[in-house]
Amino acid sequence: MTNDTTPVRFGAMPLTMSSLEIAERTGKRHDHVMRDVRNMLVELYGEGGLPNFGDTHRNPQNGQDYPIFRLPQRECLILVSGYSVELRARIVDRWQELEAEARDPLRALADPAALRSLLLQNVEKVIALEAENAELKPAAAALDRIAEAHGTFCRSTAAKMLGIPPQTLCRWMRTNGWTFRRPGDKDDLAYQSKIQAGLLEHKVNTGPRPDGTEWTSTQVRVTPKGLTVLAKAFPPAAVAA
Known part of the structure; x- marks a missing residue:
């Protein structure tokens, strides 16, 4: 996902112009530009070609993502071929500016509109990074809590490391397909799928009985x-709640 209305440039990749910028440059409503782009792309490439040009824009005011299109020069010029001469000229002039900026990135800083777009781009990237960081925090905290773990653990020890009561962990494992108990048995057993996945193991203990038999x-x-x-299933915030 990209959040700005400026063209995207990654190394040798071609320049693109977003449907948002096309709408801004031509004075058209963005939903009308989106409709025109969609109709054009379907005619050129069929419905299956739409995802190749699709992207999203994050509104910095409400943090919501909205669909946009990003068009290379060929598709952009095909789109505006049906617009008035004045509007076509605006887009052609903008492409010339983009090509000049690609050759000299500092040139964009002299254009107030381009500078504003760059600033918005940076703000929106910060918003996106903050959202991603918030999503990654529980997983990172979970990994930190077991970074020093070695060997295997009984469920009581595992529960202590997770910061939850042992009975809570045992109940969760029974109800979420980790362990089961055969009728008449007093010990839980791990499902074979969890053993094969490397999540659980069995340890068999034996000892003598007073009558000479072995338990x-x-x-x-x-x-x-x-x-x-399990640490991801029981993040600290959930445990505290």
Whole structure:
């Protein structure tokens, strides 16, 4: 996603002009420009070609994303071929400016409109980065909490590391397809899918009984990989709530 109304340039990639800038330069409503672009692209490339030119614009006032199109020079000039001579001239003049700015990026700083677009671009990028950072924080915190984890852990220890009561973890694992209990048994068992995924393991304990026989108990153990997944399911904010 890109957030600005200025052309996009990445290395040797061609310049593009957004439908927002076309609307601004021609004085047309953006929804009308979007309609014209859509009709043109369908005629040129069919419905399947639309995603190749689609993008989104983040409004810095409300933080909402809105669809836009970004057109290379060929498609842009085809679009405005149906507009008046005056409007076509504005777009052609703008393309000449874009090509000059591509050769000399500092040239844009002398144009108040271009400078305003650059400033808006930076503001919107900051907004987008802040939103991405907020989304990544729970995962980063979860990984930090198990960064030093080694070996496997019983569920009581895993629950302590997650900052939740052991019974909460055990109940969650039973209701979310991690463990189950056979009728008549007192021990939980891990689903084979979770063992194969490397999230859980079984530890079998044995010991002698007074009558000389041997008892056997199966314990579910949580691996570091499993703890990583559980830490994301129980972020600190959710635990505190």
